[in-house]
Structures are given as C-alpha cells and as structure tokens.
Amino acid sequence: MSPRTLRxxxxxxVVPGIAWVGAFLAVxxxxxxxxxxxxxxxxxxIEWKFSFENLKRLAGWDLFGWSPDNLWILARSFWVALVSTxxxxxxxxxxxxxxATRPSKTRTVWMTMLLIPFWTNLVIRTYAxxxxxSPNLPVARLLAFLGFIPPGFPAYPSQIAVWIGMxxxxxxxxxxxxxxxxxxxxxxxxxxxxxxxxxxxxxxWTAIFPxxxxxxxxxxxxxxxxxxxxxxIPDMLGGARFMLVGNLIEEQFGTARDWPFGAMVSLAxxxxxxxxxxxxxxxxxxxxxxx
Amino acid sequence: xxLVLGTLRKNYGPVQALRxxxxxxxxxxxxxxxxxxxxxxxxxxxxxxxLELADQGSIVHEGKDITKVPANRRPFNTVFQSYAxxxxxxVQENIAYGPISRGKSKVDSxxxxxxxxxxxxxxxxEARYPHQMSGGQRQRVALARALxxxxxxxxxxxxxxxxxxxxxxxxxxxxxxxxxxxxTTFVMVTHDQQEALTVSDRIAVMNAGQFAQIGxxxxxxxxPASKFVADFLGTENFIEAEKCGDRLVRTPLGTLxxxxxxxxEKGALTIRPEKIRLAEPGTPGAWTALVExxxxxxxxxxxxxxxxxxxxxxxxxxWAAGDAVHATCSSDSLVALRxxx
Numbered sequence: 001m002s003p004r005t006l007r008x009x010x011x012x013x014v015v016p017g018i019a020w021v022g023a024f025l026a027v028x029x030x031x032x033x034x035x036x037x038x039x040x041x042x043x044x045x046i047e048w049k050f051s052f053e054n055l056k057r058l059a060g061w062d063l064f065g066w067s068p069d070n071l072w073i074l075a076r077s078f079w080v081a082l083v084s085t086x087x088x089x090x091x092x093x094x095x096x097x098x099x100a101t102r103p104s105k106t107r108t109v110w111m112t113m114l115l116i117p118f119w120t121n122l123v124i125r126t127y128a129x130x131x132x133x134s135p136n137l138p139v140a141r142l143l144a145f146l147g148f149i150p151p152g153f154p155a156y157p158s159q160i161a162v163w164i165g166m167x168x169x170x171x172x173x174x175x176x177x178x179x180x181x182x183x184x185x186x187x188x189x190x191x192x193x194x195x196x197x198x199x200x201x202x203x204x205w206t207a208i209f210p211x212x213x214x215x216x217x218x219x220x221x222x223x224x225x226x227x228x229x230x231x232x233i234p235d236m237l238g239g240a241r242f243m244l245v246g247n248l249i250e251e252q253f254g255t256a257r258d259w260p261f262g263a264m265v266s267l268a269x270x271x272x273x274x275x276x277x278x279x280x281x282x283x284x285x286x287x288x289x290x291x
Numbered sequence: 292x293x294l295v296l297g298t299l300r301k302n303y304g305p306v307q308a309l310r311x312x313x314x315x316x317x318x319x320x321x322x323x324x325x326x327x328x329x330x331x332x333x334x335x336x337x338x339x340x341x342l343e344l345a346d347q348g349s350i351v352h353e354g355k356d357i358t359k360v361p362a363n364r365r366p367f368n369t370v371f372q373s374y375a376x377x378x379x380x381x382v383q384e385n386i387a388y389g390p391i392s393r394g395k396s397k398v399d400s401x402x403x404x405x406x407x408x409x410x411x412x413x414x415x416x417e418a419r420y421p422h423q424m425s426g427g428q429r430q431r432v433a434l435a436r437a438l439x440x441x442x443x444x445x446x447x448x449x450x451x452x453x454x455x456x457x458x459x460x461x462x463x464x465x466x467x468x469x470x471x472x473x474x475t476t477f478v479m480v481t482h483d484q485q486e487a488l489t490v491s492d493r494i495a496v497m498n499a500g501q502f503a504q505i506g507x508x509x510x511x512x513x514x515p516a517s518k519f520v521a522d523f524l525g526t527e528n529f530i531e532a533e534k535c536g537d538r539l540v541r542t543p544l545g546t547l548x549x550x551x552x553x554x555x556e557k558g559a560l561t562i563r564p565e566k567i568r569l570a571e572p573g574t575p576g577a578w579t580a581l582v583e584x585x586x587x588x589x590x591x592x593x594x595x596x597x598x599x600x601x602x603x604x605x606x607x608x609x610w611a612a613g614d615a616v617h618a619t620c621s622s623d624s625l626v627a628l629r630x631x632x
Contacts, residue, residue, distance in 0.1 A: 191342050192375035194362040196440070197392035206388070210379045 032270075036263035044257030054264035070248070070265075077245040078272060080234075081227035084166035088174040088223055089216060091167065096178040096215075100185075118172040126236045129165050130156060133237075157239025165233040170226070174219030181215030220280060228273050245269050293318035293476050294339070294444060299348035301334050308334040310500040311348065316444075317493075321470050321477045325487040326497035327523070332480045333448060335497075339478065340446050341365045352443070363392070368437035369446040373453070374429050376421040382408065382432050383417040389440040407435040427458050438473070445470075447479040451486060463489045484524050488512060496520045503630075513563075517630035521561045528567075528600050530560040532627070540627075543598065544578040550623040559628050564593070564603040566624035570617045577617045585610040 036054055041047040060066045099110055117125055133139050133155035144151040148160055155161055185208065193207040231246030238244070245265060252262030294316040301309040308331045316322050324332040337343040339350065341362035350358045357365055368389065376385050386404035391397055408414055411431035421429055430450060437445055450466075451459045467490045470477045481487050487494050488508055495505040496519075503523075504516045515521035518529060532540035534553045539546055540560065547560070570577045580596040587606065594602040594610055602618065610616070 186375070188371055188373055188375040189377060191362070192369070192371060192377070193388070193392075194342065195340060195367075195369045195371075196389040196436070197363045198388075199363060199392075202392055206377065206380075210377075 029270075032263050032267055035260055036267045038260045038263075040258045040260055044259075046259055054261050057261060058264050058268055073243055073245050073248050074268065074272065076242075077228055077269070078276075080162065080166065080244060081224055081230070084163065084170060084227050085174070085220055085223045087163070087167045088170050089178075089219065091171060092175040092178045092219065093212075095171070095175045096182040096212075099175075099179050100182040114172055114175060117168070122169060122232050123236075125169065126165055126233055129161070129168065129237060130154075133161055133164075156237045157242065159238070159242055161237035162234050162242055165237045166227060166230065169230075169233060170223040173222040173226075174216070177218040177222070178212060178215040181212045185211045217280070221277060224276060224280070225273055228276075229269060293353060294478075295349075295351040296335075296339075297349040297351070299335070299338060299350070300346045301331075301338060301343065302346055307500050309338070309345075312500075312502055314495065314502070314505065316476060316478060319474050319476055320492040321467065321479070321490055323479045323481060323487040323491040323494045324497055325481060325484060325494050325523070326503075327482060330497040331500040332482075332497050336369075336446050336448055336478065336480045339444070340367055340369050342369075366443040367446055368440050368442040369448060370430070370433045370437050370450045372449045374421075374433040376429060376432055376436070378421055380420075381417065382413070382419050382421070382424070385421070385432060386436045386439055388436065393440075403439060404435075407439040408432075410438070411435045426453050427462070430454065430462065434469075438469075438475075442475065444476045444478055447477060449480055449482070451481070451483070459486070466490055496523060498523075514626050515561060516628065518559065518561070518628055519630075521626070521628065526561050526563050528562050528564060529628075530562070530600075531557075532560050533557050538622070544620070545576070547576075547620060547625060548622040549625050549627055551627070553627050554629055555627070561626050561628055562620050562624050564601040565591075566621070567600065567602045567604075568619050568621065569602070569604055570619050572617050574617065574619060577619045579615055579617050582610050582612055582614045582616060584612060585614075 035046060037050045037052070039047045039049050039051065039053060058070050060068055060070055095114075099107060099114070102110055135152055135154045140149065140153065140155040141151075143149050143155050143160065144153070149155055149158065189207040189211070190203055193203040198206065229246045229249070231244065231250045234242055234244040235247055235250075245268075249262050249265050249269070252258045252265065256262075294314075296312060296314040296316075298311040298313055299309050300307075300311050310331075312331075312335065314335075324335060326332045334343065338345050341357070341360060341364075345358060348358070349356060352365075376382075377388065380388070383401055383404045386407050387397070387400035390400035390403060395403075405414075405417060408416060411434055413428060413431055413435070416424065416428065416432075421432065424432065430453070433450075447466075451462055454462060463486060466477070470490075479487075479490065491508050493505070493507050494511055496503045496511060498519050504511050504520045511520065512524055515524060515526065521529070530542050530544065532542045532547070532553075534556050535541045535546065537552055538549045540549065540553055542560065549560075572579075580598045580600065582594050583597050584595040586593040586595070590606060591603050592606050592610065594604065594616065596602065596616065602616070604610075
C-alpha cells in the first residue's frame with residue numbers, strides 16, 4: 001500500500017470523530033459565543049447587533065449604574081460547587097472504605113443503597129429533601145436547636161438546605177470512583193509505612209492518599225462541573241435570596257427571554273469551569289508524574 | 292538472647308496458622324524460617340514485625356515484652372516480598388522515609404539516604420522512581436530503605452522470590468556478606484532450602500504451624516529429625532529398620548551400624564543420596580541392587596535403584612539401566628529419624 005492511500009485511509013478513520021466533535025461541541029460553542037455578543041430584541045428575539053453590552057452587564061453595569069449582584073452570583077456558585085465537592089470528598093472516604101471492607105455478599109446491598117438515590121430523578125430527590133426538612137422533623141429541630149433557624153420553621157429555603165441537597169446529590173459521583181480506587185489499594189504499602197515508623201497520619205498521607213488520587217480526581221471532575229451549573233437544588237431549596245449562576249441562566253432563557261445575556265453568562269460559567277478543571281488537572285498531573 | 296517467642300498462637304478463622312511456637316533468636320545471627328507455603332512462616336515473621344498481633348503467647352525483645360507494641364514502635368524493619376516501595380516517591384525519598392518518620396530533619400535524611408544507596412551500590416539512582424528500575428535494583432532499594440534505620444532485627448520476607456536464578460545466587464552471597472559486616476540480626480523467610488542453607492547460621496524448618504526442627508544449618512541438614520525435614524531438605528531415601536542392638540538395626544539392606552544409639556524399636560533411617568558410596572563387590576557391609584534409571588547431570592550422575600534408593604555419584608564411570616551396583620552406607624551418614632510423620 002502506498003503512503004498516500006495509507007494516509008487517505010487514516011483520514012477516513014478520523015473523519016467521524018472530527019465530525020462528531022465539530023457538530024456537537026465546536027459548532028454549539030461557537031454559536032454560544034456569537035449569541036453572547038448579540039442583543040435582545042424588543043420581543044425577546046435575538047438581534048444581530050454585536051457589542052460588549054452583555055459583558056458589561058455581566059460585570060455589573062446596567063441602566064441603574066453598577067451593582068455586584070451578577071459577580072456575587074458567579075462567585076457564590078463557584079464557592080458552593082467547591083465546598084460541596086470538598087464535603088463530598090470528605091464524606092466519601094469513610095463511605096468508600098466502609099464499602100470496600102464489606103464482605104462481597106453484603107457489599108452489593110450497601111452498593112444498591114448508594115445507587116438507588118443516584119438513579120432517582122433529581123427533582124424527585126430534591127422534593128424528598130423538602131419533606132425531610134419540614135418543620136418539627138428531626139433535621140429542622142436539630143438546626144433550630146443549633147440556632148441556624150427559628151424553632152417551628154422548616155429548614156428550607158436556606159443555605160444549609162442547599163448544601164445538604166448538593167452534597168446528597170453529588171456524593172455518589174465521588175464515592176463510586178473513590179471506591180474503585182480504595183478497592184485496588186496495595187495494603188503492603190501501608191504496612192511498609194508502619195514498618196518504617198509512620199504514625200497513622202503519615203501512613204494515610206503517604207501510603208493511602210496517593211493511591212486514591214485517581215478516584216478522587218475523577219470524582220472531583222464529575223462533581224465540580226455539574227455543581228457549578230446546578231439550578232434545580234438552589235431553586236427548590238435555596239429560595240430567591242440564594243441565587244446561583246444556574247438559576248440566572250435558566251431565568252434568561254426562561255422568563256426573561258434574554259438569550260444573548262443567558263449565552264454570555266453561560267460562556268462565563270464555561271470559562272470558569274474549564275479554568276478550575278485545568279488548575280485541578282495541572283496539580284493532579286504534577287502529582288501523577290511523580291507516581 | 293535477642294528475641295524470645297513464647298507459645299505464639301495465631302488463627303485465621305478456622306485455620307490455625309501458628310499452633311503455639313517457641314523460639315529464641317540470638318543477637319547477630321542469620322536465622323531462617325524454612326517451610327512449604329502455608330506452614331505459618333510468613334505469619335510468624337509478621338507477628339515479629341508487629342504487622343499482626345498474636346492471639347496468644349509473648350514476644351520478648353532484649354528483655355522487653357513487645358507482644359502488643361505496634362509495628363511503628365518496634366526497632367525492626369522489613370524487606371517485603373513485593374518490596375512495597377512507594378511508587379510516587381523517588382528512590383531517595385523512599386529510603387529517607389524511615390528517618391523522616393522518626394522526626395529526623397528532611398535534609399539530613401536525604402543525605403543519609405544517599406549514603407545508604409552507596410551501601411547497596413546504587414549511587415546515581417537517587418532521582419529514579421521505583422517503576423524505572425529492575426527487580427534486582429528495587430530489591431536493593433528495599434534493603435537500603437530498611438537498613439538505613441539501623442534496625443536491631445532485619446526481617447526479610449521471601450526477599451528473592453521475584454529474582455531470576457542467577458541473580459538470586461549473587462544476592463544470597465551479598466546478603467550474607469552484608470549481614471556479617473553489619474552484625475545485625477537477620478530473620479528471613481523462604482521456601483527455598485538451597486537459599487536457606489547458603490545464607491543462614493541457623494534455620495527452623497516449619498510444618499503446619501509448628502517447628503519440625505530448629506538448629507544450625509549443618510545439623511539440620513546432616514541430621515534431620517523427622518521424615519518431613521529430611522524430605523523437605525531433599526533426601527528421598529528412607530529405609531525401614533528394626534533395632535537389633537544398641538547401635539545396630541536390621542533393614543532390607545542387611546544389618547547396618549549407626550553412630551548413635553537407636554531411639555526406637557521400629558522406625559526409619561535416612562541417608563542423603565550423595566552419602567551412599569559405591570564399592571567393589573565383596574566389601575564388608577556392602578549391599579547389592581540393580582540400576583533402574585541412570586540420569587546424567589553434568590558434574591554428577593543420579594542412579595535410581597530397584598530397592599527404592601537414590602544414589603548420587605561422580606560422573607566418571609558410566610552406569611546404565613540393568614547394571615548391578617554394590618554400595619555401603621557409613622555409620623555416621625545414616626540417621627535414625629526420631630519422628631516418622
């Protein structure tokens with residue numbers, strides 16, 4: 001076979017992939033970027049007059065001068081996603097070790113208990129939280145007792161309710177990849193660390209933690225990205241005063257019918273998410289290169 | 292006595308891994324636990340290391356009871372079977388791990404790690420990661436990582452099982468030299484009798500969670516106490532015998548003389564294949580047998596005889612199946628087995 005036909009054949013194999021990525025990734029992203037710089041017409045249609053108006057508006061300038069609301073929403077979303085992810089990771093460790101140390105018979109049962117909510121529709125699950133957080137039920141009583149809410153009130157809408165909802169929603173995304181890492185841990189390394197005088201803390205950080213990094217990085221990616229854009233949970237559990245960027249976008253495409261501004265916020269969210277992932281990824285790569 | 296083990300027991304569910312063993316290990320000796328897989332030798336090593344706790348019994352080190360002391364507070368270090376090097380750390384970091392755990396400064400530990408690398412002849416490998424090294428190099432890193440802590444006892448769990456035969460021989464010599472030079476007590480686990488004989492001062496042969504025999508290498512090799520020990524050390528010759536005098540036994544080969552008193556009325560003798568001497572017909576005490584199979588082994592040849600015995604002799608005269616041989620067993624090479632199990 002001549003090099004030329006070989007090259008042609010190679011191209012043939014690559015084309016479907018390129019077409020797929022182009023049609024479903026590149027084109028939509030470009031469309032988003034283009035729309036983001038267009039304007040809303042009087043009836044909510046897109047007017048193809050390009051300007052930086054939406055960017056200015058996102059940064060806080062509008063008819064009434066400057067306000068930090070939008071930037072606050074972005075920052076808050078970032079913060080909520082980050083903290084939810086951290087809590088998911090912290091809670092996943094004991095859970096993953098618990099699962100991995102069950103005998104194989106009961107492990108399936110525990111696994112199913114983790115997976116059933118995971119398979120349930122998010123809206124339904126969030127409604128379930130509304131019920132759980134109703135007034136005078138244990139959770140609300142506990143929070144009232146701790147002084148987070150006045151007695152006799154429901155535990156939502158509140159920040160705490162959003163945290164609870166987020167962590168509950170994303171826990172399996174971290175716990176399951178982490179579990180697969182924990183299951184593969186080479187315990188001889190832990191024994192070696194103990195043999196070499198490490199205390200529990202040092203043993204964990206030097207012999208166990210590095211072995212769980214692959215699971216953690218998958219889990220963090222799977223959680224951080226959707227958590228940044230989450231709008232169902234803050235909408236249902238957070239109330240009007242706890243708006244996240246997901247809600248802002250939803251509002252633009254829904255009630256406000258302002259697609260260009262919605263596109264601009266989406267673009268900002270995407271850049272923020274990618275930036276975070278890259279930062280996390282670079283850190284992970286540096287660690288992996290040493291592994 | 293450096294280490295004294297008293298009736299150690301360990302069960303894993305219904306399996307009795309150790310059935311109450313007693314052992315004394317002397318300071319500065321190379322001691323080897325030898326036995327087939329599943330005999331409890333690794334369990335015993337793990338109990339000494341503190342990686343597992345005994346169900347019963349005691350471990351006393353230099354007069355101090357350390358039975359319940361966790362691994363990270365025992366002055367012992369281990370070379371693991373799989374080496375268990377930390378994959379995300381460089382060779383130097385791996386070796387410095389122990390000193391750093393003990394609160395030594397990082398800089399100082401790294402310098403000492405470099406020296407330790409020299410001791411195992413791996414200078415220049417500081418910045419490598421374990422996966423960039425060969426099996427033999429990794430083993431030396433594991434050795435350096437343990438020895439840098441100047442342990443009072445170094446524990447070795449089948450340290451050569453992952454090496455090829457040629458390298459294994461080299462490592463045996465090196466280990467033996469290192470142990471003599473440092474004067475550290477070494478306790479090794481192996482299932483390879485050749486390896487055990489080469490490196491050890493004393494060995495303990497284990498079977499089914501108990502000691503079958505403990506003693507200096509030569510003694511165990513030359514005077515096995517039981518059929519199990521003789522068999523495990525490569526003797527396949529067993530002769531049924533009946534006592535007919537203080538030092539005389541009646542056997543299918545005729546009446547044989549032993550160098551020690553016969554401890555039973557009816558029992559078995561063993562003799563190593565290389566200790567059977569071929570003789571001229573008519574030599575006093577000689578017996579006769581037919582060669583069933585003759586195997587040429589290069590430096591020596593093996594004759595399998597029709598009376599069930601195996602003889603190893605030099606390769607000078609050629610033997611073939613069907614030949615008649617005459618042989619004698621000298622009294623000091625015949626061993627009356629104390630246990631026939």
